Each structure stands twice: as structure tokens, then as C-alpha cells.
Amino acid sequence: MKKEKCESLEQVREKIDAIDTALIEMIATRQFYVDQSVRFKRTVQDVQSPERVEQVISKVRAQAVELGTDPDLVEHLYREMIQRFIQRELKEIRP
Numbered sequence: 617m618k619k620e621k622c623e624s625l626e627q628v629r630e631k632i633d634a635i636d637t638a639l640i641e642m643i644a645t646r647q648f649y650v651d652q653s654v655r656f657k658r659t660v661q662d663v664q665s666p667e668r669v670e671q672v673i674s675k676v677r678a679q680a681v682e683l684g685t686d687p688d689l690v691e692h693l694y695r696e697m698i699q700r701f702i703q704r705e706l707k708e709i710r711p
Contacts, residue, residue, distance in 0.1 A: 643697065650701045654708045663705045669698055 617635070622628045657663050673691055680690035 647701065647704075648696075650705065651708075654705050657705065657709060660706065660709070663702055663709060670697075674696065 617638070621629075622631060654663075673694060676690050676694050677687040680687040
């Protein structure tokens with residue numbers, strides 16, 4: 617997404633609103649793929665996959681640093697999102 621200097625608070629808020637919409641769309645798309653992944657998982661361990669979680673966290677922290685944003689914030693957001701998706705997946709494999 618292109619960054620540009622804003623000339624008013626209203627313009628800043630419009631940009632933030634557009635980003636929020638894009639973030640929600642991306643989270644929904646991620647959830648769509650997470651939901652598909654359940655077809656390939658057989659056990660609780662497959663779903664929880666702590667090594668995969670840590671791999672993702674490591675990757676997103678590095679990306680945060682590269683882009684100049686707070687890696688702790690990014691990690692917190694991802695851990696929460698991943699935990700919610702794991703809970704969702706667990707309902708599928710053990711209803």
C-alpha cells in the first residue's frame with residue numbers, strides 16, 4: 617500500500633479507515649485458508665502445531681522490523697489471531 621503525506625485529520629482518518637477495511641478483508645481471507653487446512657489435519661497436535669506457530673511468529677517479527685514497526689505488537693496480534701484460529705479448527709476436528 618502506497619504511503620502518502622496527508623493534509624488534514626480527515627484525510628488521515630480516511631486512510632486509516634481504508635487500511636482497516638483492507639486488514640479485515642485480509643484476516644477473512646486468512647481464515648478462509650485456515651478453514652481449508654483442517655481437511656489435512658488429523659489430530660489436536662496437527663492443529664496446535666507449536667513449531668509452526670513459532671515459525672510464523674519469527675517470520676512476522678522479522679517483517680515488522682524490516683518495515684519499521686513494533687515487532688512486539690505484531691507478535692501479540694498474531695498470537696491472538698492464531699489462537700483464535702486454532703480454537704476454530706479444534707471445533708472442526710472434535711465437535
